[in-house]
Amino acid sequence: MIEDSLEYKAQVRLLADAGRLFAQRGWVPATAGNFSARLNEEQIVITVxxxxxxxxxxxxxxxxxxxxxxxxxGKTPSAETFLHIIMYRRDPSIGAVLHTHSANATVLSRLFPYGLTLNDYVVLKAFPAITSHETSLPVPVFPNTQDVPQLAAQVDDYMNRHPGVSGYLVSGHGLYTWGRSVEAAIQHVEAFEFLFECEILSRRLSP
Incomplete structure (x- = not known):
């Protein structure tokens, strides 16, 4: 069984550690969020x-x-499993997909229903192919829906037309981001959550 493999056990340990870290920071309240990691070319491990x-x-x-x-x-996967699957189908280099549900991400997703852009932050260099703070990173926002395969198709279509996206928001729902490994995806979550907090703070302090 794949559950007995060393790869499965290693990925589960890393994802569980991510869950504890994110919970401590208030990014996955109650039962919110879902995590996954690639096991091989055809299978992933995902939170129930x-x-x-x-x-x-x-x-x-x-x-x-x-x-x-x-x-x-005997197990039921996250209702949002296809939002993970679409990323693994798109890019064989993706090793993990993480979904968090912080207050900052949720608020911004409602304030900017058509997407927001992160400009000129040093922390943008945490994302692939970004080497200077003098840049912009678009963060698309997709309307929430119970039809997850339809939402996954919308995400896939958007990314076909806008390469270079490192994460997206679902309105009223939270952040999806990914990386070559669980560790890389955690780094992207931390970067996005820091940037979202900066965006919220700047709006509070603006006259």
Missing amino acids: SGRHKGHLDDSGFMVVDLEGNILSP
Whole structure:
């Protein structure tokens, strides 16, 4: 069984550690958020539905393939699984996808329903291919919907037309970002959450 493999156990440990870190920072309240990591060309490990991400253990994860088929009997994956799958299908170099649900990300997603742009921050250099703070990073915002495959198709279409996106927001919902590994994806979450906090603070302090 894939659940007995060293790769599965290593990825579960890293994702559970991410959950504890994000919970400590208030980025995954209640049962919000979902995490996944690539196991091989056809399968990913993903959080099961309805678990608090600060208290994840082995039972909080399961395996699905890139068609959305459940490979861990008796478990139910996150309702947003296809938002993860679409990224792994798009880019074989992606090793992890993380979804957080911070207050700052949620508020900005409602203030900017058509997307926002992060300009001239040094921390932008945390993202791939950005080497200078003198740049801009667009963060698209997609309307929330219960039709997750439709939303995944919208994300896929947008990214086909706008290469270079490092993350996106779902309105009233939170952040999705990714990386070559769980560690890289965590770094991107931290960078986005810092930048979102800066954006919120700048609006509070503006006359």
